[in-house]
Amino acid sequence: MKFLIYRYNPETDSKPYMQEFVLEEVKPGMMLRDALLELKEQDESLVFRHSCGEGVCGSDAMNINGTNGLACLIPVSSLKEPIEVRPVPGMPVIRDLVVDMDQFFAHYRAVKPYLIVNDPEPEMEYLQSPREREKLDGLYECILCGCCSTTCPSFWWNPEKFRGPAALLQSYRFLADSRDQATAERLEDLEGPYKLFRCHSIMNCVNVCPKGLNPTAAINSIKKMMVKDMV
Amino acid sequence: MTLARRRFDALVIGAGGGGLRAALQLSQAEADVAVVSKVFPTRSHTVAAQGGITAALGNVLPDNWHWHMYDTVKGSDYLGDQDAIEYMCRTASKIVYELEHAGVPFSRLDNGKIYQRPFGGQSQNFGGDQAARTCAAADRTGHAILHTLYQQNIQAKTHFFDEYFAIDLIKDEEGFILGALVLEIETGEPLLIEAKSTLLATGGAGQLFRTNTNARINTGDGLAMAARAGIPLQDMEFFQFHPTGIAGRGMLITEGARGEGGYLINKNGERFMERYAPHAKDLASRDVVSRAISIEVREGRGCGPNGDHVMLKLDHLGREVLNKRLPGITDTIKTFLNIDPAEEAVPIFPTAHYTMGGIPTNRHGQVIVPLEKGEEVIPGLYAVGECACVSVHGANRLGGNSLLDIVVFGRAAGNDIIEYLRENRYHRPMDESSVEQAMAHLARWDQDGEGESVAELRRELQTIMEEYCGVFRTEEVLKQGMEKVLELERRMANVRLHDHSKVFNTARIEAMELENLIEIGIATVASALAREESRGAHSRMDYPERDDARWLKHSLFFKQDQRMDYKPVTLKPLSVDSFPPKERVY
Numbered sequence: 001m002k003f004l005i006y007r008y009n010p011e012t013d014s015k016p017y018m019q020e021f022v023l024e025e026v027k028p029g030m031m032l033r034d035a036l037l038e039l040k041e042q043d044e045s046l047v048f049r050h051s052c053g054e055g056v057c058g059s060d061a062m063n064i065n066g067t068n069g070l071a072c073l074i075p076v077s078s079l080k081e082p083i084e085v086r087p088v089p090g091m092p093v094i095r096d097l098v099v100d101m102d103q104f105f106a107h108y109r110a111v112k113p114y115l116i117v118n119d120p121e122p123e124m125e126y127l128q129s130p131r132e133r134e135k136l137d138g139l140y141e142c143i144l145c146g147c148c149s150t151t152c153p154s155f156w157w158n159p160e161k162f163r164g165p166a167a168l169l170q171s172y173r174f175l176a177d178s179r180d181q182a183t184a185e186r187l188e189d190l191e192g193p194y195k196l197f198r199c200h201s202i203m204n205c206v207n208v209c210p211k212g213l214n215p216t217a218a219i220n221s222i223k224k225m226m227v228k229d230m231v
Numbered sequence: 232m233t234l235a236r237r238r239f240d241a242l243v244i245g246a247g248g249g250g251l252r253a254a255l256q257l258s259q260a261e262a263d264v265a266v267v268s269k270v271f272p273t274r275s276h277t278v279a280a281q282g283g284i285t286a287a288l289g290n291v292l293p294d295n296w297h298w299h300m301y302d303t304v305k306g307s308d309y310l311g312d313q314d315a316i317e318y319m320c321r322t323a324s325k326i327v328y329e330l331e332h333a334g335v336p337f338s339r340l341d342n343g344k345i346y347q348r349p350f351g352g353q354s355q356n357f358g359g360d361q362a363a364r365t366c367a368a369a370d371r372t373g374h375a376i377l378h379t380l381y382q383q384n385i386q387a388k389t390h391f392f393d394e395y396f397a398i399d400l401i402k403d404e405e406g407f408i409l410g411a412l413v414l415e416i417e418t419g420e421p422l423l424i425e426a427k428s429t430l431l432a433t434g435g436a437g438q439l440f441r442t443n444t445n446a447r448i449n450t451g452d453g454l455a456m457a458a459r460a461g462i463p464l465q466d467m468e469f470f471q472f473h474p475t476g477i478a479g480r481g482m483l484i485t486e487g488a489r490g491e492g493g494y495l496i497n498k499n500g501e502r503f504m505e506r507y508a509p510h511a512k513d514l515a516s517r518d519v520v521s522r523a524i525s526i527e528v529r530e531g532r533g534c535g536p537n538g539d540h541v542m543l544k545l546d547h548l549g550r551e552v553l554n555k556r557l558p559g560i561t562d563t564i565k566t567f568l569n570i571d572p573a574e575e576a577v578p579i580f581p582t583a584h585y586t587m588g589g590i591p592t593n594r595h596g597q598v599i600v601p602l603e604k605g606e607e608v609i610p611g612l613y614a615v616g617e618c619a620c621v622s623v624h625g626a627n628r629l630g631g632n633s634l635l636d637i638v639v640f641g642r643a644a645g646n647d648i649i650e651y652l653r654e655n656r657y658h659r660p661m662d663e664s665s666v667e668q669a670m671a672h673l674a675r676w677d678q679d680g681e682g683e684s685v686a687e688l689r690r691e692l693q694t695i696m697e698e699y700c701g702v703f704r705t706e707e708v709l710k711q712g713m714e715k716v717l718e719l720e721r722r723m724a725n726v727r728l729h730d731h732s733k734v735f736n737t738a739r740i741e742a743m744e745l746e747n748l749i750e751i752g753i754a755t756v757a758s759a760l761a762r763e764e765s766r767g768a769h770s771r772m773d774y775p776e777r778d779d780a781r782w783l784k785h786s787l788f789f790k791q792d793q794r795m796d797y798k799p800v801t802l803k804p805l806s807v808d809s810f811p812p813k814e815r816v817y
Contacts, residue, residue: 011733029480040686040738041684044684044686044730044738045738047736047737049270051270051274051447051448052274052279052446053482054483054567055562056279056371056559057275057278057279057446058274059270073566094417094734096735098735101271109385112386113385114334114385114386115332115379121332123328124344125344125345126331126332127342127344129339129343130338132339133338140336140368140371140375140378141371143273143374144273174334
């Protein structure tokens with residue numbers, strides 16, 4: 001099986017290049033991450049992030065044959081050869097497939113991704129009906145892999161100003177939580193032309209999310225809440 | 232070039248649930264705290280915990296913490312320390328409410344309270360009917376808790392060193408721990424973090440075994456760092472094999488799958504757990520279920536062309552329960568097996584899962600080592616979670632108790648560190664010889680030339696551990712295993728890297744992780760060889776019975792002279808009567 005893999009080591013390479021690798025033995029059920037690990041045995045200088053191997057830690061987001069995804073969830077048998085693997089687009093490359101995620105996490109922190117409650121705490125749990133809790137389904141499962149934001153043209157064009165789909169999904173996760181009491185503050189924080197409104201519903205984020213989440217729908221829900229807030 | 236140095240009140244190594252809960256306690260108390268993690272915090276392995284966190288909330292069935300304590304003591308095969316277990320079970324409800332208040336999206340009951348499901352080894356009224364004690368956020372409870380704790384630390388403005396690898400502890404001649412030497416992975420530059428207190432929360436060592444449920448990062452770094460600093464490792468022979476890993480692959484299928492009504496069948500379609508645990512059946516303790524599966528396979532009742540696994544039946548639960556209560560494993564099964572659990576049974580086999588042993592601590596998280604009479608605290612050093620041995624899990628951990636362990640003792644250690652900082656207001660002078668030693672450890676990987684590869688030795692280690700130190704053990708096999716791991720340790724000296732670059736050199740990190748794994752492999756096999764009885768997860772075919780007269784004691788393995796020592800189990804709880812050892816049946 002043939003691979004073309006993006007290589008760049010700032011210590012030795014003046015510019016990035018694509019390197020060809022060949023994997024002789026493809027085992028049944030082999031995921032791209034398994035294949036990359038075998039290629040790393042051929043050449044230990046090949047660098048990528050990975051950890052849990054089952055799509056819950058969010059480490060191994062990469063661009064695979066032109067589409068963002070998690071290497072551990074994609075069977076190599078489903079991919080057209082040569083399999084082209086690149087770092088997720090739009091982010092500074094540290095080395096090979098490893099990108100600098102600082103900007104991505106800065107946006108995440110900026111949406112205050114934590115429950116804000118001003119009332120005194122009860123001795124027991126806050127009560128939340130199953131129906132209220134269901135509103136968090138499709139939101140809380142985000143693993144912060146970054147597949148969505150790094151495939152979003154609005155994020156490429158305005159990486160400093162547009163929060164991006166991942167951070168906005170988190171923002172809505174707290175707006176949708178019946179326990180949270182900071183709705184007005186959260187909505188106010190997202191006002192202006194960029195932070196939220198740079199989303200043009202291109203929906204690349206929805207197509208690539210390895211957890212099947214829908215950031216565009218979350219963003220639209222925030223927009224609706226804002227309109228309601230203004231009326 | 233001079234070594235960069237930073238100073239903090241408190242250093243936390245590891246950003247899973249234990250480290251983050253401790254860091255939160257410290258940040259909220261306005262201590263200056265640094266969290267070092269070799270991966271971005273939400274990539275820590277707590278994220279993969281599925282089924283839930285135990286607490287006797289009694290939301291579904293009657294419950295109280297004392298029953299939880301009984302079950303945990305019994306589950307530990309009486310090797311757990313009853314003071315620590317009482318503390319954990321008493322604190323559990325408060326801890327879960329705290330997490331809920333912090334935002335954890337627990338699943339809910341119709342009355343709005345936290346959803347709880349039955350798990351293995353849980354009973355009402357000290358061994359009576361099945362209890363439902365596991366608080367769950369669908370089957371993504373670890374993810375929900377880890378993300379919430381990270382978010383709380385963002386709010387508390389905790390200082391994070393993301394993608395820094397801890398190399399060694401720094402220790403002075405009086406035995407104080409002064410911080411750690413760490414490596415910034417992105418730049419390849421070492422950094423000395425000086426701290427008045429250091430907490431190890433680095434997780435377990437599941438990567439010791441070829442087939443495991445663990446993330447690649449679970450290489451027991453903190454255990455090995457402690458061992459190199461002269462601290463013995465406790466109860467390392469007790470390694471948990473989870474009954475339901477996906478056969479041959481290892482991905483975890485939560486015990487919650489059986490808690491929701493799933494059950495195991497052999498090739499005859501027989502629900503075989505009824506023979507091994509007539510009362511609890513599929514919800515017996517993990518050690519019991521794992522052994523039962525291994526026996527079924529060994530006696531020729533396994534499924535598949537090679538008869539090498541059994542099946543977990545879930546299809547009768549219906550699609551709605553699977554989607555609502557078990558969505559994560561439903562996805563995992565579809566992705567990795569290409570089957571739909573709503574229609575077909577799932578091939579499973581016991582899979583290396585959890586390190587019960589670890590760095591000996593008391594219930595405040597302080598690291599303790601034996602002294603002639605009693606124990607001595609290592610000043611400035613703490614450990615919590617899977618890398619620690621409090622010991623609340625003893626010889627076998629109950630499902631749902633590890634998320635509880637990390638949060639309870641993370642918080643307790645945070646509180647104790649706050650006290651310690653009050654009494655130890657100033658940084659002690661740096662011990663430069665200890666720093667040099669740690670720097671030499673790092674520099675070893677700059678050696679050039681031809682040699683063996685990290686990948687090859689890692690593969691051999693995992694195969695040896697699986698073949699010679701698995702579910703069933705004998706003296707003869709363990710002795711061979713011991714020779715083999717010691718041989719690997721010798722060969723480690725001949726391992727060379729080809730990649731000596733600095734920027735994000737993961738080959739170097741993997742080499743140091745392998746060094747750590749080999750240390751832990753030796754401790755595990757040596758402790759298993761020494762313990763001549765069967766207790767909990769440690770099953771010796773040549774000593775099939777539990778032997779309280781000789782072995783109701785914790786083992787301690789000292790790396791420096793490969794010596795075993797022992798210390799008594801704390802049978803006396805804090806306030807209630809002791810649960811004396813008795814025969815363990817489910």
